[in-house]
Amino acid sequence: MKHIITGLWLCLLTSTAVASPAIEEAKLDNGLRVLLTEAHHVPMVAMQLVLPAGSRFDPEEKGGTASLLAAMLGDHSAKHDHATWSAWLDSEAVKLGSGASKDTMALSLTVLREALPQGLNMLSEALLQPGWRTKRLTILQQDAIAAATKAQESAGTRAAEYTAHALYGSHPYGHRTGGSMASLHAINMTDLHQLYDAQCKPQGAVLAVSGDITMKELLPLLETKLHDWQGAPTTAAGTMIKATKRPVHTQHIVMPTTQMLVQFSRLGIARSDADFFPVLVLNHLLGGSGFGSILMEEVREKRGLVYGVYSYVMPLLARGPFVITLQTRADQADKAVQVVKEQLQNMAEGHIDANRLDKTKGNLTGGFAQRMDSNRERVGLIAMIGFYHLPLNYLQQWTKRIESVNLADVKRAAKHYLPPKQWNIVQLGPVGENK
Template structure:
C-alpha cells in the first residue's frame, strides 16, 4: 500500500467513525426527547400552519398601578425573563406648555443631562456608561420624556437610579452647554430653509392651529431661542418636571416592593408640585390651499384638518379606517391609486395623530412638480370617494387580520411594554386598553368605520400646503397596472 493510499483509507475510516458517533448521538437525543416531560413540548416553536388563520397569541400584561407620596402616577409590569428593568418618566412638559416662549420645553429637556452639582455632561455620561446603563430623553408637543435602562441587580440598579434622580431632579443648566445647544439649533434653523418638506410642515401647523399651543414648532424659532436664559429653564423645570405632573412607567425584573421603592426614590427627587392644566381644544381652521415657491424637481403636498384627541370614542374605528385608506403602507387605497396605478410618487401616507387636544389628520406625499395640481385633485377625490363609500368588506377583513397579526409586537419586549404603559398613563386610558382596543377592532363593521371617518373628515375643509417650483402643469397619466414612468429622482426629504 502506498503512503497516499494509506492516508486515504485512514481518512475514510475516520469519517466512518464520526458518522457512527453522530448517528448514536441522534438516536440518544431522540430517546431523550421521547422520555422528556410533556412540558418540554410547550417550549418548542410553533408552525404558522398550526395557527389555522388565527392571530398569534399576545403577551398578557398584569399592570399594577399606584401613586407616590408626591403625586406621581406609577404603572408597573413585573417581567422576570431578563435581569434588567426599563423606566420611563413622562411629563406634561412638551412644547404645548411653552407659554409664549417657543423652544423653552425642548431646551429644558435637552439640558437635563448637561450638568448636575459636582458633575458635568462628561461625568454624567461616564457614570451611566460605567454601569452599563442607558439614559434617554426627548421633548415633543404633548410631552417630555426621560428614560433609564439598566440591570436589575442591586449593585447596578441603585447607583444608576441615584444618578438618574440627580439628572431629573437637580439639573444645573450650565451656561456653556446652553450656548452650545442654542448654536446647534440656530444652525438647524438655517438648514431647514433648504428643506421644502420642513417649510411646508411649519406653515401647515401654523395654518391648522393658529394661536393654539400646537401651532409653533417644538424646537422653537430663530427669533425665540437666542433670548431664552438659564433662569427661564430653571423656572420651567420647577413647574413642569414636578412629581405631580409625572407618569412613571416601569417594566422589569423587580418585585412589587422593589418597584415601589424605586418609584418613591425617583418621585422624591423631583420638584414638588401638581399636574399642569390640560391645554384647550383648538378652533377649527379655515380650509384652502397655499403654496411655497421653492426651486426643486418635486413638489411636496400636505393636506390636513383637525382630527381627534387620544380619548375620542371613535379612535379604534378611525385607526382601522385609516389603515385601509393610507396608513398601512402598500395595499392602501392611496398607494394603489397614486403610486401603483399611476407612478406619481414613491410613497403617499395618511394618519391621525391623536394627542391631548385634537391632533391633525394628515396626508403627505411628493410628486413631480408638473403633475402636482392633478395629483392634489386625485388625492382629494380619493378621500371624497372613501368617505362616501367606505371600505369594502374585503378591505376591512384584510386590515383586521393584519392588525391582529402585528399587534403582539406591541408587547414583545420590555421597551415596547414600557412605551405602552407610558401612553396608558399619560392619556389616562383604562388599564385594559390594549385588550379592549383589539376587541373593538375585531367587532367593527364596514358601516361603523364609514360613519366614523365621515364624522371627522371633510374633503372641502382641508388645509393644503404645497412647496415646490411654479411650473406649467400637465395632465395625469391614465391608471394602469404598470406605470410607464416613475417619479424622477429620489424623495427630497
C-alpha cells in the same frame, strides 16, 4: 405606598389566543404613578418618566422651550458638570435620553440590569438637581439653532411648520415642538426655570418601566431616589384648551428640489373623542397601514407616482392633526393631488368595501403583539396609557373596540372627516418651468 396588581389578561389576536404581559401599578408616597411590565428574557431595564410639560407650555414666540429644558436636564446636573456627567453615564453604559412632544416631556433610561441602581441615581439627579449652567445653555441653544437652520433644507420640516400653524394658529399646538431659529433664539434661562417649577412635579407624572425587574425590587429603589420630589403641577396633566376649526388654506412654498412634497391636513381627534376608534380604523384604511392602504394602492401601486404616501392621526389632549403626505416628481404633483382628492371624496361618499375593512381591522388587532415586542416599545405604550389615564386593561379593550367598529361607523367617520374641501394643502417644491 399603594401597590395594585392587575391580573394577567388574555387577548385575542386574529384567531390566536395569546397571553399579554400584565401591567402592574403602584403609587409612590409623592403621588408618582409607576407602571411596570416584567420581561426577564434580556438582562436590561427600560423606563420612561413622562411629565405634563410638553411644547404646549412653550411661551408665546418661544417655541422649543420644553425641548431645550429637556436637553438641559439631560446634559449635566448641580453635582456634575457636563464633562464629568458624560463620562459617568458612559462608564456605566447608561443611555439617558430626554425630549419633548406636544403634551409631554420625557426622561428615558435604558440600562443593563446590573447598572440599574446607578442608572436610577443618574435619572433622579437629572430630574431633581438640575445644573442650570449658563455656559451649557448657550451651547445647547446655539446648536439647536444650527440644527433648526440645517433642517430648513428638508421640505418635510417646512411642511410640518406650515401645517402646525395652519391647523392651530395661536393654540399651544401651533408650532413645531423643537422650535424655529427665531423662537429658539428668544428663550432664556428664566423660561426654563418657570416651566420646570410649574410642571415637573410627581403628581400627574407617570413612570413606565419594562424589563428584568419586579415591582418588589423596584419600589424601594424609587422611594429612596425620588422621596424628596414633591408637589402638583400648576396646570393639571389632563387640562387643555380646545382646538377649534380654522379657515382652510392652500399654499405653495418654493424650494429648489426635484420633487414636490404635498401635505394635506385637518383637525383629527382628541384622546377622549367619541369617534376615536372609527377614525383610527378609517386612517388605517386610508393611508395608515403602508401597502395595505388605499392611498398606497392608488397613488403608488396603480400609477407609480410616488415611493411613499401615508396618513396619520395623532390623538392628543386636544384634537390632534390628521395628515396625508406624499412626495412626487414636481411635474406630477397636480396629478397626485387629484388622485388623493378623488379617493377622499370617494370614501366620504361611502364607497368603502366591507371585506377590505375587515382586513384593515385584522391588521390593526393582529399587529398588537408586535407593538409589545421589545422593552423600549412597551414603555412607550405603557407611558401613553398612564399619561392619558386609560384603563390598565386598555390594550385588551383596544382589540375589542377595533373589532366592534363596523362599516356604518367608518362610513360615518369618512363622511365627517374626509370631504376634500375640509383639508389644507401645502406644496413644497419648484415652480414654473423648473417644475
